[in-house]
Amino acid sequence: MFFDLFAKKAAMPTAAEALPGRSEPAFDVPDTHDVLGTPLKAPFPAGSALAMFGLGCFWGAEKKFWQVPGVISTQVGYAGGYTPNPTYREVCTGRTGHNEVVRVVFDPTKVTYADLVRVFFESHDPTQGMRQGNDVGTQYRSGVYVYDADQRALAEGTRGAFQGRLAAAGYGAITTEIVDAPPFWYAEDYHQQYLHKNPDGYCGLGGTGVSCPVGTGA
Numbered sequence: 001m002f003f004d005l006f007a008k009k010a011a012m013p014t015a016a017e018a019l020p021g022r023s024e025p026a027f028d029v030p031d032t033h034d035v036l037g038t039p040l041k042a043p044f045p046a047g048s049a050l051a052m053f054g055l056g057c058f059w060g061a062e063k064k065f066w067q068v069p070g071v072i073s074t075q076v077g078y079a080g081g082y083t084p085n086p087t088y089r090e091v092c093t094g095r096t097g098h099n100e101v102v103r104v105v106f107d108p109t110k111v112t113y114a115d116l117v118r119v120f121f122e123s124h125d126p127t128q129g130m131r132q133g134n135d136v137g138t139q140y141r142s143g144v145y146v147y148d149a150d151q152r153a154l155a156e157g158t159r160g161a162f163q164g165r166l167a168a169a170g171y172g173a174i175t176t177e178i179v180d181a182p183p184f185w186y187a188e189d190y191h192q193q194y195l196h197k198n199p200d201g202y203c204g205l206g207g208t209g210v211s212c213p214v215g216t217g218a
Contacts, residue, residue, distance in 0.1 A: 009094040009137035010130035018082035019095045025085045029075075029186045034193040035066050038073040044105045048072050051106060051116050051151070052079065052181050054099040054143035055124040056132030059194040060203035062102045064123045066193070070111025075103045076192060078185045079145060080177075081138075088188055091139050100139045103184050113151055114214040117158050120144065121212040124205050126159075126176045127166060135204055142176040152178060157215025169210050 033040050044050075055061045058076040066074045078086050081097025091098050104116060124132055126142040144159075146152040155178045163174050186192075195201050 012138055013095050013097050015082045019090050021083035022085045026087050027188050029189050033073050035196045048105050049108050050147050051104040052101055052145035053120045054101045056140050057135055057204035058100040058102050060205040063195045065104045071106050073105040076187045079182045094137050099141055099143050118212050121162050123207050125208050126174045127172045129175045144178045145181040147181050161213045161215035165210050
């Protein structure tokens, strides 16, 4: 029974199988980041840049990034699937194709994209496929969602460089997807900065304990 449930939640739906969603958001989110006091919605400060990552439960993932100096804002949401304006309940069915992601707004004069990629790879186990620890399903897959060719080259180069270190430590193949950044759909208000609002809440991130070199791409 467990294996049937695992297989169902770990299988990506097709566009035809996905829930239809809706044309407008089902909820509102606040304008301001609870921790950083910065905008949670565009427009973001001039000169800032975007990054997007999926590394398991987005509560712990977001906290990892809002603690990085040079990060202006973080938002949790859903991306990489088919259903427009999804809800958390819909994503949890496995029938949207969406991943739980954190979008990072950062000042590239204070923190580099390479720094953020290193945080990403060191904060979870990128070899687990459609899960992260006890969290099972397509919404917990490892993913880097890139906004330009430079981000793609660095992410792909780092994935390749990190693979050798993980293999030497006894881990399997990295399953991280690296694709162009899809539309970002905000998660509900209570998910935003969840571990600030609930300090004893579930995190779900562990990492491998292996340091990540940053590659330069091809």
